[in-house]
Amino acid sequence: LAKTTQPISMDSYEGQEVNITCSHNNIATNDYITWYQQFPSQGPRFIIQGYKTKVTNEVASLFIPADRKSSTLSLPRVSLSDTAVYYCLVGLNFGNEKLTFGTGTRLTIIP
Amino acid sequence: NAGVTQTPKFQVLKTGQSMTLQCAQDMNHEYMSWYRQDPGMGLRLIHYSVGAGITDQGEVPNGYNVSRSTTEDFPLRLLSAAPSQTSVYFCASSYGELAGDTQYFGPGTRLTVL
Numbered sequence: 001l002a003k004t005t006q007p008i009s010m011d012s013y014e015g016q017e018v019n020i021t022c023s024h025n026n027i028a029t030n031d032y033i034t035w036y037q038q039f040p041s042q043g044p045r046f047i048i049q050g051y052k053t054k055v056t057n058e059v060a061s062l063f064i065p066a067d068r069k070s071s072t073l074s075l076p077r078v079s080l081s082d083t084a085v086y087y088c089l090v091g092l093n094f095g096n097e098k099l100t101f102g103t104g105t106r107l108t109i110i111p
Numbered sequence: 112n113a114g115v116t117q118t119p120k121f122q123v124l125k126t127g128q129s130m131t132l133q134c135a136q137d138m139n140h141e142y143m144s145w146y147r148q149d150p151g152m153g154l155r156l157i158h159y160s161v162g163a164g165i166t167d168q169g170e171v172p173n174g175y176n177v178s179r180s181t182t183e184d185f186p187l188r189l190l191s192a193a194p195s196q197t198s199v200y201f202c203a204s205s206y207g208e209l210a211g212d213t214q215y216f217g218p219g220t221r222l223t224v225l
Contacts, residue, residue, distance in 0.1 A: 100153060
């Protein structure tokens with residue numbers, strides 16, 4: 001199980017690009033890298049997933065270096081509605097590895 | 112599709128009482144799981160199921176039972192509630208068990224044990 005390390009909290013102003021980096025030094029070859037978003041009083045929601053290099057969807061981009069020991073979630077031009085907790089998950093199998101969502105990064109967008 | 116539904120939304124119990132938290136999904140997902148979320152602790156896996164009739168323990172299973180008689184339903188039973196079980200409980204489902212499969216979460220049940 002690859003342990004992940006993320007900043008506990010981040011603040012950003014509206015309209016800026018936000019980058020949240022997750023460290024996972026002991027990632028295994030077949031592990032997925034997945035990011036989830038959680039708003040207050042709601043369950044987490046899938047944002048993006050990648051294996052290597054760069055992945056982009058309508059919500060975010062995910063940058064993964066060649067050694068895969070870290071990953072960076074990039075949110076372009078954030079708005080107040082992006083205020084949430086962001087979780088980085090690294091692993092192959094939810095059940096067998098008993099994957100848990102760590103404390104995540106609490107992102108606060110300032111008007 | 113309703114997705115993942117959970118009932119009740121809120122519940123207050125007294126120490127020693129038992130209850131069942133309900134979870135249902137209409138996406139025909141094989142994998143279902145229960146998490147609890149405590150302040151500053153993230154989400155921790157309680158129990159999971161890879162299909163009807165198959166369940167297994169997660170990281171924090173003590174004090175909880177589960178069963179999976181159908182693909183759709185995955186109830187979580189608290190046998191004898193304790194104040195330490197005060198938490199927000201989330202049910203999730205996904206097509207498979209792989210971390211590459213998107214997990215869909217329910218709205219949660221906020222449980223208080225007095």
